[in-house]
Amino acid sequence: MLAWCGAENRKLLGKALLIFLLLALAGCQVFRRPVAGSAGIGDTYYPDLGNGGYDVEHYKIVLSVDPQRNEISGIASLEAQAIDRLSSFNLELQGLTIDDVQVNGQPARYSRQGSELMITPSRSLAALRPFVVEIAYHGSPGPGPSRAGVGRTGWFAAQDGTINVISEPDNASTWYPVNDHPRDKASYRFEITVPEPWMVAATGSLQQVVDLGAQNRYVWVMQAPMASYLASINVGQYTYEEEFAPGGIHIRNYFPPAYPAEHKENFGAMPEMLAYFSNLFGAYPFDTYGVVITADGPFCPSALEGQTLSIHCPDMLMATEYVIAHEIAHQWFGDSVSLENWGDLWLKEGLASYAGWLWDHRDEDLDTFTSFVNKRKNEFNLAAPIAQPNPEAMYGAEVYIGGAIFFHALRLQVGDTAFFAALRTYAERYQYSNASVDEFIQVVESASGQRLASFFNAWLTETKLPPLPGED
Numbered sequence: 001m002l003a004w005c006g007a008e009n010r011k012l013l014g015k016a017l018l019i020f021l022l023l024a025l026a027g028c029q030v031f032r033r034p035v036a037g038s039a040g041i042g043d044t045y046y047p048d049l050g051n052g053g054y055d056v057e058h059y060k061i062v063l064s065v066d067p068q069r070n071e072i073s074g075i076a077s078l079e080a081q082a083i084d085r086l087s088s089f090n091l092e093l094q095g096l097t098i099d100d101v102q103v104n105g106q107p108a109r110y111s112r113q114g115s116e117l118m119i120t121p122s123r124s125l126a127a128l129r130p131f132v133v134e135i136a137y138h139g140s141p142g143p144g145p146s147r148a149g150v151g152r153t154g155w156f157a158a159q160d161g162t163i164n165v166i167s168e169p170d171n172a173s174t175w176y177p178v179n180d181h182p183r184d185k186a187s188y189r190f191e192i193t194v195p196e197p198w199m200v201a202a203t204g205s206l207q208q209v210v211d212l213g214a215q216n217r218y219v220w221v222m223q224a225p226m227a228s229y230l231a232s233i234n235v236g237q238y239t240y241e242e243e244f245a246p247g248g249i250h251i252r253n254y255f256p257p258a259y260p261a262e263h264k265e266n267f268g269a270m271p272e273m274l275a276y277f278s279n280l281f282g283a284y285p286f287d288t289y290g291v292v293i294t295a296d297g298p299f300c301p302s303a304l305e306g307q308t309l310s311i312h313c314p315d316m317l318m319a320t321e322y323v324i325a326h327e328i329a330h331q332w333f334g335d336s337v338s339l340e341n342w343g344d345l346w347l348k349e350g351l352a353s354y355a356g357w358l359w360d361h362r363d364e365d366l367d368t369f370t371s372f373v374n375k376r377k378n379e380f381n382l383a384a385p386i387a388q389p390n391p392e393a394m395y396g397a398e399v400y401i402g403g404a405i406f407f408h409a410l411r412l413q414v415g416d417t418a419f420f421a422a423l424r425t426y427a428e429r430y431q432y433s434n435a436s437v438d439e440f441i442q443v444v445e446s447a448s449g450q451r452l453a454s455f456f457n458a459w460l461t462e463t464k465l466p467p468l469p470g471e472d
C-alpha cells in the first residue's frame with residue numbers, strides 16, 4: 001500500500017534502515033575474531049612509531065618527582081577508544097619499571113620488548129568502545145636515542161635537580177606510557193608532586209597548586225588535543241612572570257633566577273608577536289602561551305614549541321626574536337594543526353621559519369624582503385629535497401631554510417591575498433587535528449584558483465631549486 005507510506009513513515013523507515021545498518025556493522029565488529037593492535041601507526045618515515053588499533057582520547061599522568069635523585073613514581077591513566085576488536089594492544093614506554101597494569105579495572109598481562117609495551121587485557125576489547133588503561137610505574141628516567149638523528153631527546157635531569165622534557169620527535173615514552181605519534185592527539189591532565197621549593201611548569205593551564213606541607217601538587221590541564229611530543233613538564237626554581245596579550249591571551253613565563261636580563265628582554269615582544277600572527281594566521285588557537293627557560297642541558301642550544309609553553313635553552317641564540325617568533329608560529333602550525341607523517345616536517349618547520357622571517361622583516365616592503373630571501377637562496381645548497389629529508393638526519397637546513405624559501409616562492413606565485421587566505425583556511429579547517437601535504441596543496445589551490453602540483457614538485461622534490469617567481 002503506497003498510501004500507507006507517507007512522508008513521516010518514509011522518514012521512520014529510513015531511520016530503521018540506518019539503525020539496522022549500524023547494528024549490522026557493529027555486529028560484524030563484535031563477531032569478528034579479536035586481533036592484536038599493530039606495533040606501529042604506519043608513519044611513512046618511521047612505520048614502527050606509535051601503535052594501531054585504538055585511539056587515545058585522554059592521558060592523566062599522576063607523578064611524584066624527586067628532583068634531587070631524579071626519581072619518579074606514579075600512575076598514568078589512558079582513556080582510549082578501540083578501533084578494532086582487540087585481543088591485545090601496544091603502547092610505548094622506555095626504561096622505567098612497571099608495577100601494575102589494569103585494563104577496565106581488571107589486572108592485565110603485559111610484556112616488554114625495547115620501547116614496546118604489549119598489553120593483553122583479561123577480556124578482549126570491543127570495537128568502537130571506550131576502554132581505560134592504568135599503568136603504575138616508577139624509576140629514574142633519562143633521554144632516549146632518536147630515530148631522526150637529533151641525538152637523545154625526552155626526559156633530561158640536570159645536576160642541580162632541574163628537569164626538562166623535550167621529546168621531539170620520538171621520545172615521549174621516556175617518561176609516560178604513550179601512543180607516541182602526532183596522529184593520535186589527546187587531551188592531558190598532569191598532577192605532579194614536587195618538594196618545596198621546586199615548581200612545575202607544564203604544557204596547558206595551571207589549574208591548582210595543592211599545598212601538601214613540604215610538597216606541592218601542581219595540576220596542569222591541556223584541554224585541546226595535543227601531540228605526544230609536545231607534552232612537557234619542567235621542574236625548576238623559577239621567577240614567575242605573567243601578563244596578557246591583546247585578545248586576552250594569558251602569558252606566563254618561567255625564568256631561572258640567573259637568566260640574563262638582556263636575554264629576557266626579547267621575550268617582552270611576545271604579546272606583539274601573538275597579535276601580529278593572529279592577524280596573519282587567524283585567532284590564536286589556545287587560551288595561554290608562555291616560555292620556560294631550561295637548564296643548560298646536552299640538548300642545548302635548542303627550543304621546542306611545547307603546546308602553549310615553548311621550551312627555550314638559556315643560550316642567547318635561543319632568545320633571539322627570530323626563534324621566539326618561530327616557536328609562537330608553531331602554535332598554529334605543528335601544534336594546533338599537526339603533521340600526518342614525520343616526513344612532512346618541512347611543512348611545520350618551513351612555516352615557522354618563514355614566520356620568523358616575516359616578523360624580522362615586518363617593516364620592509366615585499367621587494368626588499370624578496371631580495372633578502374633570494375640572497376639566502378643563493379648561498380644555500382640543499383643536501384636533500386625539501387620534502388624528502390634523510391630520515392636519519394631529518395632536522396637539517398633543508399626543512400627550515402629550504403622550507404621558508406619555498407613558502408616565500410609560494411607567496412610570490414599565488415599573490416599575498418591568496419597566500420594568507422590559504423594559511424588562515426588551513427589553520428582553521430584543520431585546527432586541533434592533523435593535515436597532510438595533499439590537504440595543504442588543496443587549500444592553496446582553491447584559495448588561488450591555480451593548479452600547483454608541478455610547482456610543488458619542482459620546489460619540494462629536487463635539490464636544485466627553481467628561481468623565485470618573477471626573479472628569473
Ligand SMILES: [Zn+2]
Binds near residue numbers: 305326330348349352
Ligand atoms: Zn621549529
